[in-house]
Every structure is written in structure tokens, then in C-alpha cells.
Amino acid sequence: MSDVPSRRYVQGWGALSLAVGAVLVTTAAAQDPAPGRAAVAAAPGPALLTVGTCSVTGGLCRVPRTTVSLDAPAPVELPGVATGPVDLALRTPGRLTDVTVTDRRGRRIAGRAGGDGTRWTSDVPLPAGGAYTARLVLEEDRPGGVRRRILRLAVRTAKAPEGERLTVAFGPGEGAPGRTYGVGQPVTAQLSHPVPAAEPGARRIVERALEVRSEPRAEGAWHWVDADTLHYRPRVYWPSGATVRVRSGLDGARVTDRLHGGRSRPLTFTTGSRVEAVTDVAAHEMRVYRDGRLLRVIPVTTGKPGFRTRVGTKVVLGKESMVRMRGDSIGIARGSREFYDLKVRWATRVTWSGEYLHAAPWSLDAQGSEDVSHGCTGMSTEAARWLFRTVREGDLVRVVHGYGEPMTPFDNGYGDWNLGWPDWLRGSALGVRPARPGSAGSPLRPAL
Helix, strand or coil, X not given: CEEEECCXXXXXXXXXXXXXXXXXXXXXXXXXXXXXXXXXXXXXXXXXXXXXXCCCCCEECCCEEEEEECCCCCCCCCCCCCCCXXXXXXXXXXXXXXXXXXXXXXXXXXXXXXXXXXXXXXXXXXXXXXXXXXXXXXXXEECCEXXXXXXXXXXXXXXXXXXXXECEEEECCCCCXXXXXXXXXXXXXXXXXXXXXXXXXXXXXXXXXXXXXXXXCCCEEEEEEECCEEEEXXXXXXXXXXXXXXXXXXXXXXCCCCEEXXXXXXXXXXXXXXXXXXXXXXCCEEEEEECCEEEEEEECECECCCCCCCEEEEECCEEEEEEEEEHHXXXXXXXXXXXXXXXXXXXXXXXXXXXXXXECHHHCCCCCCCCCECCCEEXXXXXXXXXXXXXXXXXXXXXXXXXXXXXXXXXXXXXXXXXXXXXXXXXXXXXXXXXXCCCCXXXXXXCC
16 A cells, blocks of 8 residues: 555535545456356456545645555545545556445435546545445456456545534524425525635535425525525525425535534425415505415505605515504604504514504505505405415515515515526525526535
8 A cells, every 4th residue: 555645636625524444345256258268367457546535725636645456455544634525546457337435324425437437536525424335346458358346445534523513503493394384485594603705615615515405396596695694595486385305414524624514403394385465556456376376456555655665575474463563663753743553463574674464454545545654565454364364484475566675685584586596696605507407406415
């Protein structure tokens, strides 16, 4: 066994400190000789395979690569500075025609073949503290035909060093199995430690490790809201009746020199029908649809001058059968002509600052004809109760043909849908990229 430095140029790899103990065993025999021809005991020459990784920073990789002779297999141990995906390279004539790597639960680790069959590289680093098995099929051209060998590689990765752990809290809510949301509900990821924009490599590691899968599948991507918050949404809304599963693959991953991934609780939720409440401010009416079918037209009143209702797409944040609304909560001074203090029924919240769709029996004369509210959408008590019982968290509320300021994307509820898809992708650390057929999210850890 000898150590051979590699100067392979690598870009964009995730980071992980890796220690590998490996034993390579030849388990397949040569092909039988042709009939009528004497068997020739031709032992194959030594086959050499190197095992290594490279660092996340790219450039010239100076991490030593360990070369193993199959005739004298020995444990392979990579230094702690090896931080990239596992790379297997054949150093003698032949071809690796099949490489299969699985974890201890039998789940396959994704990777890519290269070098005309002489190299295989995992898509991402293997998490720390894991055990893996690689099965490699080697073909060699020999006198009399092709000789096949089956090689097996046992891999163990070292535990992550002590230090700070990066964990993720996923939303919406507790996400208990069976909880159903509307098709506009974004997924949120709250990080336990900030990952600033000045560390793009670390952001890429985090984003690649946050997995979102839906059935039926939907193209989607993460967007960095700030240093410790990401949102995920599909390109268009979630399919009706979808099951969405979210998990973190950060456990054991090296994010920065001082920060390693820890365990995070996964999230599962389902989506209901596509319900949209569309308020046409100019027409003073709301139209409510379910899966494209019109359910009801409701006369409404919206924000008057100085208190215009925000235009754009919002998402239902919650519902309160009774809520107290006071003018000073939106900056209206007590004692002024505009001040109010009311108990309001059947209130559906769409912004954190206090915009609701609610019962407004005091404005019945204006509903359907003029705007008299302080920014909320008011309707009759009966209509508000019906709407309250029809919508759920995550359903869509759109305000069109209005005069108010646009709904902001992130600072006052879920305005995520007000960003076009190209702008959304610009918030991804992975950059603008073409969609993968059938993909359900960002490029992730291997297919499990």
C-alpha cells in the first residue's frame, strides 16, 4: 500500500471529514476455458484501486489518495482533511462496469461513473459515523477472453468532531402525519446557526442536504430568506392531494471548520383541494374556487384610501373564530376619528400585521359597492362563517385590480408566490439551473 497525492480539479463538492476503513476482496473466478482447450492457470496481474476525496473549496486537491493492491488488500484510512465525496479510481487496465454503494440499511448511494469506466464518485459526501458497502464489477481483457472480478469495499466514516451542531426546524407547524394544508403552503427551514451569504460553499452544502419530496412530484427549489431561514416552494402550487416529505441530510456533514450538521426532525404533511379566494377590488366582490370550480361570489369591502388592502397573492396563516381588533395595533392613535376597538367574528388571517378576511356587519351597506375598511376584507357574518369553514391554512388568497402596495414576499406572512420563478431561483445557493425531469426539489443526497 502506498499513498499517492491527487491533483484532481474539483468544483462545488459538499464538505465532510471522512475516515474510511476498507477491505478489498476478490470473489469472482476467471471464465472457463474454451471447450477442447487445456485450462491455463493464468493468474491475473495485480489490480490497483485508489480511494480518496477532495476538499469542498475546489482548485488543486492535495489530499493524499490511498492506493490498494487487490493481491494484498489492506485497510484504507483517509486523513481528516479529506472533506469531499468518495472517489474510486482504477489504476490498472480494465473497466468498472458496475458500482453499487449501499448504507447499513441497504439504501443505495447515488454516484457517477467517469473516465471511460475507470472512476466512480459519489454525488455527495457520506455522512459521518456511517457504515457503507461498495460492490464493484471489474472487467479485464485477457488472452482468451474477458475476465470479470467482483470487488467489495467496506467503508466506515468517522464520527463528526465535537463542536457546534447545525440543526433544522421544518415548518409548517408540527407537521404531524395526516395534517392537511392548502396547495400554497411553503415549506420553511429554520437553522439553529446562521450561514451567511459570504459563505456560499457552506450554503450549498446546507441546501443540497435539505430534501423535499412530493407525491405526485412537483418541481421546486429552496430560497434563502436570510442567514438562518430558507423557504421551499414548487414552481407552481403543490398538486391537490399530495403527500410532502421533508428531511435533513445534514447529520454528520461538515458545513464549515467549526460547524457540523446534527440530527433534525423530519416533516410530513398532505395537501387538500386547490382553494382560492380571489378579491377583485374594483368589482367589490370575492370569488371562491375549489379546483377551478366557482363555489361562491361574495360582496365585500376592502381598504379605503390611506388603508388600502395589499394586492398580490397571500396564503392563509390561521383562523380565529373571535379576535379583538384595535386601531393602535396598526398605528392609529386612541382618540382619533379612525380609531376602533372591536370584537370580530370568523376571522381568517393572511398577514402577521393583522390583515384578515372577516365578518363586518357594520359595513353591510358598503359591501359590494365601496371600500370602507382599514385594510381587511369585510363581508356579511354568514359569508365570513362560510369562508372560515371552507378554507384552511395554506390556501390561496389573491387580491387583484386594487390600489394598495404589493404584498411583500417574506416579512409579513407567506408572500412567496409574488416572486416569479427566475427571481425565486436567484435566491438559491445552487444557482439557476434547468429542471430535472420528475424532480421534486433541490439536488439532494443520494436516492434512498
